Amino acid sequence: MKKDDIIWEINADKIKEQIKEGKRVDGRKMDEYREIKILKDFSKNAHGSAIARIGETEVIAGIKMDLAEPYPDTPDEGTISVGAELMPMASPIFEAGPPREDAIELARVVDRGIRESKALDFKQLCITPGEKVWIVFIDLYVANHTGNLFDTSAMAAMSALLNTRIPKIEDDKIVKGEFTGNLVLSRKPILSTFAKINGKVVLDPIIAEEKAMDARFSVATTEDGFLSAFQKGGQGHFTEQEITQCIDIAFAKGKELREKLR
Amino acid sequence: MERRVVVPGEVVTTERKKIGRHVFVEGGKIYADCLGLADVNGEYANVIPLQGKYMPRAGDLIVGIIVSEEYSGYVVDINSFYFSFLSKEKLRKPLKKGDIVSAKISYVDEINQAELENVRVFYGGEIVTISPVKIPRVIGKNGSMLNVLKQGTGSALMAGRNGRVWIKGGNIPLLKKALRKIEEEAHTSNLTNNIEQFLKEENAKRENSTQNVNSGGI
Amino acid sequence: MDETVYVNEKGERLDGRKVDELRPIKIVPSVLSRAEGSCYIEWGQNKAIAGVYGPREALPQHIQDPTKALVNFTYRMATFSVSDRKSPRPGRRDIEISKVCGEALANAIFLERFPNTTIDVYVQIFDSNAGTRITALTAASVALADAGIPMRDLVAGVSVGKAGGHIILDLNKEEEDAPDAVDMPIAILPRTKDIVLLQMDGLLKKEEWLKAFELAVKGCNQVYQKQVEALKAKYGMPAIEHETQKEEKAVPQKPIPQPKKPVEVKPAEGEEEKKERVEEIKREMEQQIKEISEKKKPKIEELKFNSGGDNQ
Numbered sequence: 001m002k003k004d005d006i007i008w009e010i011n012a013d014k015i016k017e018q019i020k021e022g023k024r025v026d027g028r029k030m031d032e033y034r035e036i037k038i039l040k041d042f043s044k045n046a047h048g049s050a051i052a053r054i055g056e057t058e059v060i061a062g063i064k065m066d067l068a069e070p071y072p073d074t075p076d077e078g079t080i081s082v083g084a085e086l087m088p089m090a091s092p093i094f095e096a097g098p099p100r101e102d103a104i105e106l107a108r109v110v111d112r113g114i115r116e117s118k119a120l121d122f123k124q125l126c127i128t129p130g131e132k133v134w135i136v137f138i139d140l141y142v143a144n145h146t147g148n149l150f151d152t153s154a155m156a157a158m159s160a161l162l163n164t165r166i167p168k169i170e171d172d173k174i175v176k177g178e179f180t181g182n183l184v185l186s187r188k189p190i191l192s193t194f195a196k197i198n199g200k201v202v203l204d205p206i207i208a209e210e211k212a213m214d215a216r217f218s219v220a221t222t223e224d225g226f227l228s229a230f231q232k233g234g235q236g237h238f239t240e241q242e243i244t245q246c247i248d249i250a251f252a253k254g255k256e257l258r259e260k261l262r
Numbered sequence: 263m264e265r266r267v268v269v270p271g272e273v274v275t276t277e278r279k280k281i282g283r284h285v286f287v288e289g290g291k292i293y294a295d296c297l298g299l300a301d302v303n304g305e306y307a308n309v310i311p312l313q314g315k316y317m318p319r320a321g322d323l324i325v326g327i328i329v330s331e332e333y334s335g336y337v338v339d340i341n342s343f344y345f346s347f348l349s350k351e352k353l354r355k356p357l358k359k360g361d362i363v364s365a366k367i368s369y370v371d372e373i374n375q376a377e378l379e380n381v382r383v384f385y386g387g388e389i390v391t392i393s394p395v396k397i398p399r400v401i402g403k404n405g406s407m408l409n410v411l412k413q414g415t416g417s418a419l420m421a422g423r424n425g426r427v428w429i430k431g432g433n434i435p436l437l438k439k440a441l442r443k444i445e446e447e448a449h450t451s452n453l454t455n456n457i458e459q460f461l462k463e464e465n466a467k468r469e470n471s472t473q474n475v476n477s478g479g480i
Numbered sequence: 481m482d483e484t485v486y487v488n489e490k491g492e493r494l495d496g497r498k499v500d501e502l503r504p505i506k507i508v509p510s511v512l513s514r515a516e517g518s519c520y521i522e523w524g525q526n527k528a529i530a531g532v533y534g535p536r537e538a539l540p541q542h543i544q545d546p547t548k549a550l551v552n553f554t555y556r557m558a559t560f561s562v563s564d565r566k567s568p569r570p571g572r573r574d575i576e577i578s579k580v581c582g583e584a585l586a587n588a589i590f591l592e593r594f595p596n597t598t599i600d601v602y603v604q605i606f607d608s609n610a611g612t613r614i615t616a617l618t619a620a621s622v623a624l625a626d627a628g629i630p631m632r633d634l635v636a637g638v639s640v641g642k643a644g645g646h647i648i649l650d651l652n653k654e655e656e657d658a659p660d661a662v663d664m665p666i667a668i669l670p671r672t673k674d675i676v677l678l679q680m681d682g683l684l685k686k687e688e689w690l691k692a693f694e695l696a697v698k699g700c701n702q703v704y705q706k707q708v709e710a711l712k713a714k715y716g717m718p719a720i721e722h723e724t725q726k727e728e729k730a731v732p733q734k735p736i737p738q739p740k741k742p743v744e745v746k747p748a749e750g751e752e753e754k755k756e757r758v759e760e761i762k763r764e765m766e767q768q769i770k771e772i773s774e775k776k777k778p779k780i781e782e783l784k785f786n787s788g789g790d791n792q
Contacts (some may be wrong), residue, residue, distance in 0.1 A: 313516075
């Protein structure tokens with residue numbers, strides 16, 4: 001048993017009890033985010049990069065654009081590839097090694113939120129149909145984990161994409177240090193994650209709440225009223241009404257968070 | 263009475279002093295072995311650490327958590343390198359996983375494993391973990407800080423040397439804030455008075471504002 | 481044939497530095513709330529975060545050493561930290577650097593006090609331009625001190641080397657790529673000048689080694705000053721932030737690991753701006769030092785260990 005777990009197990013009971021009265025351990029409202037900070041252009045060698053912080057949770061995202069052959073079924077489309085690493089410094093319980101299922105789920109949810117929103121026109125990423133397309137690598141590094149890695153990672157990824165420069169190509173090769181322009185995003189999907197604890201649903205769970213939660217729900221929303229990804233996690237369940245409420249809140253909060261991306 | 267911050271390997275004093283804690287001697291000089299406050303006013307040269315893990319010492323009063331039950335006793339997390347073992351023979355009542363206990367460290371072996379005695383069980387309440395090196399400030403001179411905290415929040419609390427503080431009743435959110443404040447400002451002077459003032463102000467604020475509970479939302 | 485002049489007649493290098501001049505260094509300890517000790521570092525373009533856990537029980541048990549603690553150093557580069565995207569899997573270089581940096585730190589730590597335990601040090605590089613292992617090691621040493629781990633000294637490192645026939649301090653990528661380049665990362669314990677890390681690539685004469693070492697010691701001492709200032713600044717600075725932030729937040733906020741004014745990425749950066757930035761960082765540092773020295777050193781009357789354990 002890891003040391004952190006035992007403390008959380010004890011706190012979990014407390015959290016469950018308090019939540020019944022509509023109180024959260026850190027005094028936030030049920031639908032309130034922690035403070036959000038974004039810092040762009042963190043890494044010069046990256047084509048785009050950003051640090052996102054929600055509360056003390058911190059995720060560093062970097063973009064590298066690379067050339068690849070297109071998939072046979074979409075010869076005129078480029079693609080994105082999201083990777084996530086839970087760095088061992090981020091928490092006493094992460095260990096170095098191949099990505100575990102948590103990291104894989106995290107990367108895939110962020111991927112879907114961006115991909116399915118059609119924020120990036122994959123046709124724009126085509127260079128020579130059937131031969132050469134851009135592949136946009138979005139790599140996420142979790143530096144400090146105090147809960148809600150999903151939304152923090154999605155914010156970091158979007159913010160990094162929004163300041164990504166497209167490398168110049170000459171003779172089918174990337175010219176280092178020269179760029180032709182910025183990546184264009186037509187939408188800004190925002191991911192909002194909720195935790196269901198003892199029958200109540202809260203936004204932006206901290207790690208203690210994640211330990212106490214029965215289920216988790218993430219939804220990506222766009223500024224023009226679309227939902228671009230859902231992900232339900234945990235062994236508990238949600239009702240239709242709860243999901244609908246989450247969606248309403250996600251749209252409202254999405255607006256606020258999108259402002260931070262500017 | 264001045265205390266300066268020293269880093270590992272920095273000279274604490276070149277005077278002849280007795281070797282206290284967190285210092286070492288090389289070439290006749292006394293050096294700090296960790297980040298801390300140099301204390302050279304007495305006959306000993308000491309460094310009071312500003313960070314660090316809990317090193318169990320015989321006689322320390324600690325707050326532990328029962329992690330699991332085994333045939334002849336319980337495994338206790340004391341926030342140190344290893345878990346400690348508590349024999350059932352020493353206990354009157356059975357414990358369960360998650361129970362919070364206080365205990366005195368009776369013996370520490372050469373690999374820093376601790377044996378416990380004088381075990382008492384807490385009922386209810388919760389645990390706040392702070393940096394173990396800052397516990398002396400939570401206690402204060404002759405328990406002065408503890409008194410300030412108890413009076414200012416109406417809570418019961420017990421500070422273990424291992425960085426675990428058991429708290430129950432009263433104004434728990436305020437007590438947590440105060441503990442956090444002590445942890446952050448542990449290296450500053452006049453802390454007890456500052457905390458007393460802080461609690462007064464917070465309490466006054468609470469009385470002024472109408473009951474404003476964050477309920478509802480979703 | 482290489483026409484590049486690595487040091488011009490004015491004694492200036494390609495980026496305007498003198499032969500014995502370091503790139504700007506910024507060190508901020510305690511940037512991660514979860515880690516027991518941490519440090520953010522900017523060294524020229526290099527950016528890294530170090531996190532420390534431990535000493536904690538070494539697991540699985542068979543790796544335990546009953547006489548001392550193990551140091552487990554993990555150096556990794558982010559995929560986007562280099563000019564071509566790096567594979568996320570650690571390579572042989574990462575593993576070698578991890579080993580030599582771990583050994584360098586082990587020399588400074590009082591390991592024998594923590595039998596059967598491990599001290600885990602993780603450093604991740606997010607941007608790079610030559611000298612990342614030294615950057616990592618310098619940050620790791622501060623993170624260890626920040627974690628309160630007993631050490632006989634900090635570990636300070638620099639790289640020295642040769643480009644265009646000149647012995648120079650703290651090579652950047654351009655200089656490292658010189659045809660006659662010699663790269664020599666060194667780390668020492670500044671107090672005793674004990675060498676705890678030493679590597680070298682290239683061709684070097686004995687006299688050059690002596691000159692390079694002298695330069696390295698000079699550089700290490702400057703790095704050491706930065707490390708000490710950073711660690712002390714954490715406790716010397718008045719806690720202004722807390723007063724305003726505490727009200728609405730239950731969880732205290734630590735500053736984002738970033739200079740107050742973020743270093744802006746500009747594709748074509750003029751020399752003017754670069755100089756300005758150097759000046760700015762210098763000014764900031766001086767201001768910090770001034771504030772520390774002006775502020776009355778903390779008086780702590782009550783902080784005693786004998787104030788009784790029986791507090792119930």
